[in-house]
Amino acid sequence: MYNFLSGGFTAYLYRDLLLSIRNKSDLVKPLIFFLLVAALVPLAIAPEAERLAELAPGIIWILAVLATLLSVEHLFSDDLNDGCLEQMLISPNMLILPILGKITAHWLVIGLPLTLLSPVIGLWFSLPSVALIPMILSLAIGTAVLSLIGAVGAALTLPRQGGVLLALLVMPLYMPVLIFGSATIQSAVDGLDWTAPLAMLAAFLAIAIALCPLAINAGLRLAKNG
Amino acid sequence: MNLNLQWTWFHRLGSPRWFYQKTQRWLPWLSLVMSVLLVTGLVWGLAFAPPDAKQGNSFRIIYVHVPASVVALAGYYIMAIAGAVGLIWRIKLAYMLMRSAAPIGAALTFIALVTGAIWGKPTWGAYWEWDARITSMLILLFLYLGVMALRHTYSSNEAADKASAILGLVGMVNVPIIYKSVDWWQTLHQPATIKFTGAPSMHPDMFMPLVVMILGFYLFYTVSLILFARAEILRREYRASWVKQLVTDNSAEK
Numbered sequence: 001m002y003n004f005l006s007g008g009f010t011a012y013l014y015r016d017l018l019l020s021i022r023n024k025s026d027l028v029k030p031l032i033f034f035l036l037v038a039a040l041v042p043l044a045i046a047p048e049a050e051r052l053a054e055l056a057p058g059i060i061w062i063l064a065v066l067a068t069l070l071s072v073e074h075l076f077s078d079d080l081n082d083g084c085l086e087q088m089l090i091s092p093n094m095l096i097l098p099i100l101g102k103i104t105a106h107w108l109v110i111g112l113p114l115t116l117l118s119p120v121i122g123l124w125f126s127l128p129s130v131a132l133i134p135m136i137l138s139l140a141i142g143t144a145v146l147s148l149i150g151a152v153g154a155a156l157t158l159p160r161q162g163g164v165l166l167a168l169l170v171m172p173l174y175m176p177v178l179i180f181g182s183a184t185i186q187s188a189v190d191g192l193d194w195t196a197p198l199a200m201l202a203a204f205l206a207i208a209i210a211l212c213p214l215a216i217n218a219g220l221r222l223a224k225n226g
Numbered sequence: 227m228n229l230n231l232q233w234t235w236f237h238r239l240g241s242p243r244w245f246y247q248k249t250q251r252w253l254p255w256l257s258l259v260m261s262v263l264l265v266t267g268l269v270w271g272l273a274f275a276p277p278d279a280k281q282g283n284s285f286r287i288i289y290v291h292v293p294a295s296v297v298a299l300a301g302y303y304i305m306a307i308a309g310a311v312g313l314i315w316r317i318k319l320a321y322m323l324m325r326s327a328a329p330i331g332a333a334l335t336f337i338a339l340v341t342g343a344i345w346g347k348p349t350w351g352a353y354w355e356w357d358a359r360i361t362s363m364l365i366l367l368f369l370y371l372g373v374m375a376l377r378h379t380y381s382s383n384e385a386a387d388k389a390s391a392i393l394g395l396v397g398m399v400n401v402p403i404i405y406k407s408v409d410w411w412q413t414l415h416q417p418a419t420i421k422f423t424g425a426p427s428m429h430p431d432m433f434m435p436l437v438v439m440i441l442g443f444y445l446f447y448t449v450s451l452i453l454f455a456r457a458e459i460l461r462r463e464y465r466a467s468w469v470k471q472l473v474t475d476n477s478a479e480k
Contacts, residue, residue: 152396159380
């Protein structure tokens with residue numbers, strides 16, 4: 001019972017966090033990508049505050065989606081390459097908790113820093129200050145959903161290790177998160193009630209936590225044999 | 227014991243050989259009904275249905291567009307359910323049907339998008355509008371393409387089947403969510419919603435040919451699915467003795 005409950009959640013969370021901290025370049029790459037592409041937007045469109053503010057909610061969310069997608073590819077492939085995945089799969093239990101531990105680590109390393117960096121982009125794009133808190137909350141919840149869904153794609157594409165195929169599988173599934181994420185910010189900008197789209201994001205998170213590990217578990221077991 | 231007896235039909239249904247031989251007999255009849263429905267629906271819809279009050283004759287593309295969209299969407303569920311049946315009962319035939327359903331569904335989705343764009347030009351004045359239904363169909367096309375592309379990731383058929391089935395199930399949970407989200411997004415962003423003649427508000431003279439066409443498209447889907455699945459069965463079971471027998475018999479006839 002003890003084994004099932006703790007079930008490796010903390011062990012995998014700790015291990016993956018430790019790996020990320022020791023390998024700092026992987027940690028920083030998605031964040032630099034996030035800021036770099038954000039800096040391209042004013043250059044490509046126009047450095048006018050009103051136009052940028054209008055586009056900001058959508059662009060921030062598109063960037064969050066792309067940055068997560070970039071990093072989620074390595075969630076299981078490194079473990080596959082160095083043999084750790086085999087060790088994990090030896091367990092006769094469902095791997096729900098180890099998987100959730102790994103995804104939580106991924107969110108702490110990618111989603112949370114993106115969320116904390118987002119006010120910088122908000123300032124660059126002259127996003128009204130009323131929208132800052134909704135933006136932070138929507139990114140915090142939304143990037144967790146992105147990590148979970150992305151992990152399903154990463155597990156299923158493991159034999160070929162992601163790439164364009166991963167984007168093709170995962171992007172359609174990201175659409176609802178993208179819609180409600182940018183809607184949260186947009187509602188706040190327009191002075192509307194932004195808790196409703198935020199609640200939808202939280203609902204997506206609840207569904208994803210319940211269902212995604214099942215699909216990931218099945219996908220990982222396939223990848224080992226396929 | 228009793229339970230086992232009742233389920234034998236289910237497992238016999240799962241035998242590729244049984245399916246191959248049965249469909250040999252069904253195919254001519256299905257194709258006949260399909261041709262009758264499609265020809266009747268097309269001639270009725272294109273030549274005899276009254277022109278629309280606002281859109282004139284350009285609305286007649288509805289007789290291809292709507293059936294294609296309806297069947298494309300239903301096809302995703304057929305594909306996902308076939309995959310689920312394969313995963314749960316480990317039936318090879320279900321996987322073969324799932325694999326066959328993906329390209330047919332993708333093709334129908336593509337037809338729906340293209341006819342929609344052609345219809346959009348005279349009606350809305352643009353080939354593409356970010357209308358909720360168009361956007362959902364575009365996402366559906368990507369979902370189909372994902373299922374088709376995932377197959378090449380795996381070297382063994384068995385793993386590829388299971389992976390596609392899992393992806394199909396993930397998609398099945400997501401399709402309603404995506405549809406509702408896109409609907410909601412649309413109402414948020416476009417105050418001037420585009421409305422065209424919806425099915426229930428249509429005059430019976432226009433609506434009846436549409437029903438005939440939808441039925442015809444469902445049969446077309448069934449016939450294509452059977453044909454694709456038969457090819458798939460031969461491709462996968464080429465080592466089985468009954469397939470070898472079939473090939474020698476065929477060449478002996480010639």
